[in-house]
Amino acid sequence: MSVRAVEFEPTFEGWQAAARALLREGVPPADVRWRETASGAQPSLIADATAPSSGAVRVPRRFLDLARRAAAAPDPARWQILYETLWRLVHENHDLLNDARDPGVRRLSALAKQESEGEPEGEGAARLVPAGAGLAELRGAAASCTGCDLYRHATQTVFGRGPADARIVLVGEQPGDQEDLKGAPFVGPAGEVFDRALADVGLERERLYVTNAVKHFKFEERGKRRIHQTPRANELAACRPWLDAELAAIKPEILVCLGATAARAIFGAGFRIMKDRGRFAATRWAPRTIATLHPSAVLRGEDPAQEAKLYQMLVEDLRLVATA
Numbered sequence: 001m002s003v004r005a006v007e008f009e010p011t012f013e014g015w016q017a018a019a020r021a022l023l024r025e026g027v028p029p030a031d032v033r034w035r036e037t038a039s040g041a042q043p044s045l046i047a048d049a050t051a052p053s054s055g056a057v058r059v060p061r062r063f064l065d066l067a068r069r070a071a072a073a074p075d076p077a078r079w080q081i082l083y084e085t086l087w088r089l090v091h092e093n094h095d096l097l098n099d100a101r102d103p104g105v106r107r108l109s110a111l112a113k114q115e116s117e118g119e120p121e122g123e124g125a126a127r128l129v130p131a132g133a134g135l136a137e138l139r140g141a142a143a144s145c146t147g148c149d150l151y152r153h154a155t156q157t158v159f160g161r162g163p164a165d166a167r168i169v170l171v172g173e174q175p176g177d178q179e180d181l182k183g184a185p186f187v188g189p190a191g192e193v194f195d196r197a198l199a200d201v202g203l204e205r206e207r208l209y210v211t212n213a214v215k216h217f218k219f220e221e222r223g224k225r226r227i228h229q230t231p232r233a234n235e236l237a238a239c240r241p242w243l244d245a246e247l248a249a250i251k252p253e254i255l256v257c258l259g260a261t262a263a264r265a266i267f268g269a270g271f272r273i274m275k276d277r278g279r280f281a282a283t284r285w286a287p288r289t290i291a292t293l294h295p296s297a298v299l300r301g302e303d304p305a306q307e308a309k310l311y312q313m314l315v316e317d318l319r320l321v322a323t324a
C-alpha cells in the first residue's frame with residue numbers, strides 16, 4: 001500500500017476523526033503521514049468512539065483519556081504514536097495498556113504526562129480578577145492579563161461580548177485566528193455558522209453574551225499560517241477565573257456550552273458532547289445549562305451531507321435554548 005498523507009485539524013477530535021477513517025479502511029500506521037492543517041477553527045466534535053450510536057471501534061476508556069492528554073503535548077510525533085497505539089489495541093491486543101513495560105505504552109504515557117505537567121506558566125488569572133467587578137471592569141483588567149503564557153504570542157485578550165443583563169450566555173473554547181485579530185469572539189468562519197444558526201432559531205445575537213473559556217488565541221505558526229492548538233488543562237485552569245467572574249456578574253438563566261472543551265469545563269471531564277448534548281441540567285452557574293456542538297464542528301464535516309447533519313444538531317439544541 002502507498003503512503004497516505006492525512007490532513008487533519010491538530011486536536012484530539014480532529015485526529016480521532018481521521019484515525020477512525022483510516023481504521024475503517026485498514027491503513028496500517030507505517031503507511032500514514034500525519035499533516036496538521038491550518039485553520040482558525042476550534043476542535044471538531046466528532047462522536048466519541050465509545051458512543052454506541054457512533055458505530056465506532058470500541059477501545060478502552062483509559063485509552064481515550066490518555067489520548068486526549070497526549071494530543072495536547074507539544075511533541076510533533078504524538079499523532080503517529082497515538083495511531084500506532086490505537087492500531088495495536090484494535091488489531092493486536094485489547095489489553096495492551098495493561099502492559100506498562102511495552103515501549104509504545106510507555107511513549108503514550110510519557111506524552112500524557114507532558115500535558116499534565118505542562119510548560120512553565122504564569123500563576124493563573126485569579127490574582128488579577130477584581131473581586132465583585134462588573135463586566136466593564138473585568139474586561140479592562142483582562143486586557144493586560146499575564147495569567148499564563150498564552151498572552152505572549154496572541155494579538156490581544158478576546159473578552160466576552162454582550163449585554164450585562166443577558167439572559168443567555170454562550171461559552172466557546174478560545175478565540176480563533178480572526179477573533180484574535182479583531183478582538184471579538186465568534187467573528188471568523190465559525191462565527192458565520194453561529195450567526196446563521198442563531199437566526200434560524202430566532203435568537204438575537206445582540207441580546208446574548210458570548211465568550212470563551214480561554215481568552216487568548218493559542219496557535220502554532222506554520223509559514224504564514226497560524227494553526228489552532230487546543231488549550232491545555234493548565235491553561236484552561238489559569239483562565240477560568242475570568243469565565244467565573246463573567247458568569248458571576250451576569251448570572252444567566254441559561255448557559256450554553258459550545259463544544260467539548262467548554263462542556264467539560266462546566267459539566268466535568270466525563271462529559272461526551274455527542275452523547276450528552278441537548279439536555280438541560282442545573283449547574284452552579286445557571287439553573288439551565290446545556291451543551292451543543294461548537295459551530296466550527298459543522299465546518300469540518302467530511303462532506304456536505306455530514307456538514308448538514310452537524311448543523312441540524314446545532315440548530316436543534318439552540319432551538320431548545322430559544323424556546324426555554
Ligand code: SF4
Pocket residue numbers: 124125142145146147148149150151157214215216238239240242
Ligand atoms: S489565556 Fe487567560 S489566563 Fe492566560 S493570559 Fe490570556 S486571559 Fe490570562
